[in-house]
Amino acid sequence: MTGHATHTNTQNPFRKRRRPFEALVKAALFASGALSIATTVGLVVVLTQQALLFFFDPQVSLGEFLTGTAWQPQLGAFGIWPLILATLITSAIAMFVALPLGLACAIYLSEYASARVRGTIKPILEVLAGIPTVVFGYFALNFMTPLLRNVFGDATVQIFNQASAGIVVGILIIPLVSSLAEDAIHAVPQSLREAAYGMGATRLEVSTRVVLPAALSGITAAFVVAISRAIGETMVVAIAAGAAPRNFAFGDDSMLGFIVNPFLSGETMTGHIVRISGGDISYASIDYTSIFAIGLTLFVMTLTLNSISRRFVARFRETYE
Amino acid sequence: MRKRFGHVIALLSVLALVLAACTATEATTTTGENRPPSTNTPGPDPITDDGIDAATGLPVIAPIDYSGDIVAMGSSTVFPLSEVVANEWIDEGGPNITIDSIGSGAGFERFCETGESDISNASRPIREEEVSSCESIGRIPIEFRVGTDALAITVSAKNYFATDITLAELAVLFSTAQTWQDVRAEWPAHPVAVFSPGTDSGTFDYFVEEVFDEDDAPILGSGAQFSEDDNVLVTGIAGDACTEGDASSTCAVGYFGFAYFVENEDVLTALSVEGVEPNAANVDAGAYPLSRPLFMYSDAGIMADKPQVAAFLTYYLNNVSRLIADVGYFPAPAADMQSGVDALKEYWDSAG
Numbered sequence: 001m002t003g004h005a006t007h008t009n010t011q012n013p014f015r016k017r018r019r020p021f022e023a024l025v026k027a028a029l030f031a032s033g034a035l036s037i038a039t040t041v042g043l044v045v046v047l048t049q050q051a052l053l054f055f056f057d058p059q060v061s062l063g064e065f066l067t068g069t070a071w072q073p074q075l076g077a078f079g080i081w082p083l084i085l086a087t088l089i090t091s092a093i094a095m096f097v098a099l100p101l102g103l104a105c106a107i108y109l110s111e112y113a114s115a116r117v118r119g120t121i122k123p124i125l126e127v128l129a130g131i132p133t134v135v136f137g138y139f140a141l142n143f144m145t146p147l148l149r150n151v152f153g154d155a156t157v158q159i160f161n162q163a164s165a166g167i168v169v170g171i172l173i174i175p176l177v178s179s180l181a182e183d184a185i186h187a188v189p190q191s192l193r194e195a196a197y198g199m200g201a202t203r204l205e206v207s208t209r210v211v212l213p214a215a216l217s218g219i220t221a222a223f224v225v226a227i228s229r230a231i232g233e234t235m236v237v238a239i240a241a242g243a244a245p246r247n248f249a250f251g252d253d254s255m256l257g258f259i260v261n262p263f264l265s266g267e268t269m270t271g272h273i274v275r276i277s278g279g280d281i282s283y284a285s286i287d288y289t290s291i292f293a294i295g296l297t298l299f300v301m302t303l304t305l306n307s308i309s310r311r312f313v314a315r316f317r318e319t320y321e
Numbered sequence: 322m323r324k325r326f327g328h329v330i331a332l333l334s335v336l337a338l339v340l341a342a343c344t345a346t347e348a349t350t351t352t353g354e355n356r357p358p359s360t361n362t363p364g365p366d367p368i369t370d371d372g373i374d375a376a377t378g379l380p381v382i383a384p385i386d387y388s389g390d391i392v393a394m395g396s397s398t399v400f401p402l403s404e405v406v407a408n409e410w411i412d413e414g415g416p417n418i419t420i421d422s423i424g425s426g427a428g429f430e431r432f433c434e435t436g437e438s439d440i441s442n443a444s445r446p447i448r449e450e451e452v453s454s455c456e457s458i459g460r461i462p463i464e465f466r467v468g469t470d471a472l473a474i475t476v477s478a479k480n481y482f483a484t485d486i487t488l489a490e491l492a493v494l495f496s497t498a499q500t501w502q503d504v505r506a507e508w509p510a511h512p513v514a515v516f517s518p519g520t521d522s523g524t525f526d527y528f529v530e531e532v533f534d535e536d537d538a539p540i541l542g543s544g545a546q547f548s549e550d551d552n553v554l555v556t557g558i559a560g561d562a563c564t565e566g567d568a569s570s571t572c573a574v575g576y577f578g579f580a581y582f583v584e585n586e587d588v589l590t591a592l593s594v595e596g597v598e599p600n601a602a603n604v605d606a607g608a609y610p611l612s613r614p615l616f617m618y619s620d621a622g623i624m625a626d627k628p629q630v631a632a633f634l635t636y637y638l639n640n641v642s643r644l645i646a647d648v649g650y651f652p653a654p655a656a657d658m659q660s661g662v663d664a665l666k667e668y669w670d671s672a673g
Contacts, residue, residue, distance in 0.1 A: 074520060074541045141556065155570030158514065159560025160546070243516075243546040243553055265514075265546060275519075278549060 047299060050292030057286050065293065070247035071272075073287035080297060082245040085259070086266035087298075090166040090237055093262060094230040097170025099223060102177025109178065110185045111207045129175035137239030140168035145240065148263070156263050160242035163262035168240065169233045177226045184218020185211055217316040224309030228302045234270040242266050243275060269294045374639040376655075377662050380669055382636040384415025387629040394421040395428020395442030396523050397551060398470055398578040399615050402648045403442055406637050409644070415636075416629055424549055425523030432618065433460065439630045441618040444470060444523030444578070460620040465634060465661030467641050469651040471599045472528060472611035473582035473591040476574050477562030482508055483574075485593040488610060491532045494574060496539035501572055511563040515545035516554045516575030527613050528576055551581045559588035576611075583649030604651045614657070615650065624668055631672075635665050 055062060059076045068079015105125070109118050144164040149157045157163070188211050196210045212219070242265025246258075253259055267275070273291045372381045393403060400422040407418045423431070425443040432441035433455035441447075447455075447462055455462050474491065476483050483501070486494070494504045495515055502510040517540065518524040525547075529537045548554055554575050561573035579599060582591050591599050594610050603609040617634065624631035638661060642652040 072541055075538055145560075153567075153570075154562070155564055155567045158571055159557055159573075243548040243557075244544060247544060275548065 044299070047292055047296045050289050051296040054286065054289040054293045057289070059286060060290075069249060071245040072247065073290050077247075078290060078293075079247075080269075080294065082247050083267060083269045083272055083294060084297070086162055086237075086241065086246065087231055087268040087270070089162045089260060089262050089266065090169060090233075090241060090268055091227060091230040093163060093166025094170035094173060094233075095223075095227060097167050098173045098177050098226055098230070101170075102174045102222075102226070103181055103219065105174065105178035106181035106185055107207050107212075110182050111203065111211065125175045125178060128171075129179075133172065133233065133235040134239070136168050136172050137236045140164045140236055140240035144168050152263065158242075158263060158265050160240060160265040161263050162237075162241050162266045165237045165239075165241035166262065169230050169236050172233065172236065173226050173229050176229060177222055180222030180225060181215075181219050184215040184222060187218065188214045214318050217313045217318065220316070221309050221313050224305050224312075228305050231302060231305075232270060232298065234274050237268045237271040238274045241268060241271055243271075245272060269298050376642070377638050377658075379635045379639055379662060379665055381639065382632045384410045384413040384632070384636060387632045388416045389627055389629045390416065391418040391440065391627070391630055391633050392438045393418060393440035393442055393617075394423055394431045394438040395440075396425040396444040396615070397422040397518070397549060398425075398444040398522070398524055398580070399442035399467070399617065401580050402468060402615065402641070402645060402650060403617075403637075405644050405648055406640060407633075409640065410633060410636055415633070418633065422549075424519060424521035425526070426521040429455075429618075433458065433462070436460065439619060439623050439627060440634070443616045443618060444613060445526055446614070446616065447618060455620070460622060462618045462620060463661070463664045465617045465619070465638065465664070466614055466653045466657045467617055467637065467661075468615045468645045468653050469604060470613055470615050471579040471604050471609055471651070472524065472531075472576050472613070473579045473589075473599055474574065474576050474594060474611070475558055475582055475589040475591050476572065477559050478588050478590050479562035480572060480590060481563075481565050483572075483592060484590075485596060487595055488532060491594075492539070495528075495532065495545065496543045509563075509565075510568050511570060511572040514557070514561045514571045514573040515540075515543055516557045516573060517545045517547050518551065518554065518577055519547045519549040522549060524577060528611075531611055551577050555581060555585045555589065559585065578650070580649030601646075601651055605654075612651075614653065617661075621664075621668070628672070631665065631668050634661075635669070638662060638665065 054060060055065070060078050065078050065080055067081070068077065069081045070077040070079050071082045109121060113121065141160075141164070144167055145157070145159060145161065148161070148164055148167075192210055192214060193206055196206045201210070244265070244267055246264060246266040248259045250259075258264065273294055276287060276291050373379070374381050393407075400420060403420050407420060410418065420442070421428075421431075421438075425445055428438070428441045428443060429447060429451045431437045433451050436458050441462070447464070452462060474486060486504075490504050494501075494513065495517070498504050498513050500510040500512055501508040504513075517528070520537070520541070525537075529535060529540060533539055546553075546557060554577055558573045558575040561571045563570040563572035579591075582589055582599075593599070597603050597609050599609050599611070604612045617637070619630060619634060624634070638658065645652050
C-alpha cells in the first residue's frame with residue numbers, strides 16, 4: 001500500500017487501491033449477516049400477522065388471553081396461563097439442575113482439572129450436547145419417570161409429568177451452561193488468581209471469592225441463554241410432560257397439590273405448539289392461529305430475557321486490560 | 322501406547338470387513354425376497370387360471386409391473402393395516418408407497434383441498450362438505466371399504482376393579498368425573514386420568530358420536546390428554562395404574578382402535594361395553610356397540626393418471642381380508658366391500 005502510494009504521488013496520496021476480491025468478500029459476509037437478520041424479521045412478521053388474526057377474532061379477548069387460566073381452544077377458552085405455568089415449572093426445574101451442575105462443572109474444568117482430565121472431559125460434554133433432543137425425550141419417559149416413581153411412589157408421580165421432563169431438560173443444557181461459564185471464567189486474567197494465591201488463599205477461596213465475582217457478568221449471560229434454551233426446548237416436554245394443558249381455577253384447586261405440582265402432567269407452550277401443528281387440528285381454524293399467539297408470547301418472553309441479560313452484562317462487566 | 326493404537330486399527334479393520342460381509346449377505350437375501358415365484362400366493366385366496374382373484378373377481382396384480390409413487394394419508398387407525406398391505410406390496414417388488422398417519426380429517430384436507438395425496442385413509446365415511454371441497458378441485462371421491470374396527474375402552478392391566486362399563490357411564494367417565502366413584506358408586510375413589518386420540522382423528526369423532534351424541538364439548542372440557550400418537554395413549558393408560566388402598570393414586574382410562582389394544586394386551590385390559598366383550602364374534606354379529614367401518618378413498622382421475630394407484634387398491638382389496646386379522650381388526654362383510662370392487666372392475670374394464 002505505502003509502496004504503491006509513492007508512485008501515484010502526484011494524484012491523491014490517500015486514494016485506496018481497488019481490490020475487487022476484497023469487495024466481493026465484504027459483500028458475501030454482509031449478505032450472510034443480512035440473511036440471518038432478514039430471517040428474524042420474516043419470522044416476527046409472520047408470527048405477528050397470524051397472531052393478529054387470532055387476536056382480532058371475535059371469540060378472543062386480549063384480557064382473557066393474558067389472565068385466563070383455561071386453555072381449551074375448541075371450546076373458545078383462550079387463557080394462556082396453564083401453558084405458561086407448565087413452561088415455567090419445567091424451566092425452573094431444569095435451571096435447578098443445570099445451573100449448579102453446569103457451574104460446578106465449569107469451575108472444576110477451569111480451576112481444578114489437570115490438562116489431561118480436561119482434555120478427556122470436555123469432548124465427552126460436547127458429545128452430550130450433540131445428542132438429539134428426541135433421545136432425551138425418551139430418556140425422560142423411560143428412565144427418569146420410572147426413577148421418580150420409584151422414589152416418590154406411583155401414586156404421587158403421574159406417568160407423564162413435568163418434573164421428569166424438567167430434570168432431563170436440565171441435563172440437556174448442562175453442556176451449554178458449563179461451556180459458556182467456562183469461557184467466562186477463562187477470561188479472568190491469570191494475574192488475579194496469582195495475586196490471590198500469593199496472599200495464601202486456597203483453591204476454593206480463589207474460585208469462589210476471586211474468579212466467580214470477576215466472571216459474574218459472563219456467567220449471568222450463560223444462565224440467561226440457558227433459561228431461554230430451557231423455555232424453548234420442545235421435544236423433551238412434548239414426549240414426557242403430557243398432552244393436555246392443565247387448566248385450573250384459583251380457589252377451587254389447591255396451589256401445591258395441583259396448580260404447581262410438578263409430578264402431574266402438563267403441557268408447555270412449545271409442547272402444545274408441536275402437538276397442534278402435528279396434524280391434530282385443521283389449518284383454517286382459530287385453534288391453528290392460536291398457536292401463533294403462543295409463539296409470539298414465547299418470542300416476547302425470550303426477547304425480554306435476552307434484553308435483561310444484555311443490560312445486566314453491561315452493568316456488571318469487569319474489564320481487564 | 323503407539324503399539325496399542327496399532328492393535329485398535331487392526332481390530333477396526335477386521336470389524337469393518339466382517340460388517341461389510343454381513344451387509345453383503347443381507348443385501349442378497351433381500352433381493353431374493355423381492356422376487357418370489359409368481360405362483361406363490363399363500364393363504365385362502367386362490368387364483369383362477371386367468372389371473373382373477375376368486376374372492377373379489379378383480380385381476381390379480383403383480384406389483385413388480387408397476388412404477389411411480391403412491392401417496393396415502395389419513396387415519397391413524399387405518400395406518401397399521403395399510404402398512405401391512407404396503408409391506409407385502411413392496412416385498413413383491415411394487416413401487417414405493419408413503420403412508421402418513423395424520424388423522425382422518427387432516428387426511429381429507431390433504432386429499433380434497435391441497436390435493437397432495439392419491440389415497441385418503443379414513444376411519445369414518447367422508448362428509449358432505451369434504452366431498453364438495455374435493456369436487457371443487459376436480460376430484461370425485463370413490464369409497465373402498467376395507468375392514469371393521471372396534472374401539473377398545475382400555476384401562477391398565479394393573480387396574481383391579483374395572484371390567485365392564487355402560488355407554489352412559491362412559492359419558493360420565495370421559496367428561497365430569499373427578500374420581501371413579503363418581504362413575505359407579507361401588508368403584509373406589511381414585512382420581513381419573515383420561516387419554517383420548519386427537520380431535521382430528523376419526524377415532525375421536527366416532528367416540529364422540531357414539532358416547533356423547535356428537536357433542537364434543539364434554540370431553541374437550543374434561544382435561545383429557547389428547548394425542549394423535551397412539552403410543553402416547555398406551556403409555557399413559559398403562560402407566561397411570563392405581564394402587565389398591567391408595568386413594569390418591571390415579572387410574573387412567575382411554576380408548577383407541579382395537580389393533581393398538583391387541584398389540585399391547587400385556588399392559589392393558591379392554592372393558593366390556595354394555596356387557597359385550599370386544600371380540601371378532603361380537604363385532605361380526607353387530608353386538609359390540611363401539612365398532613365402525615374403515616375406508617380408503619381415491620378418485621377415478623388419479624387412477625387414470627397413476628395406474629399404480631389403481632393397481633395398489635386392487636391389490637389391497639384382494640389381500641386385505643387375509644391380512645387384517647394380524648393387525649387386530651375384523652374383515653368387512655363382502656357385501657359392504659362390493660361397491661369398491663365394482664369401481665375397480667369398471668377401471669380395469671375400461672383400461673382393457
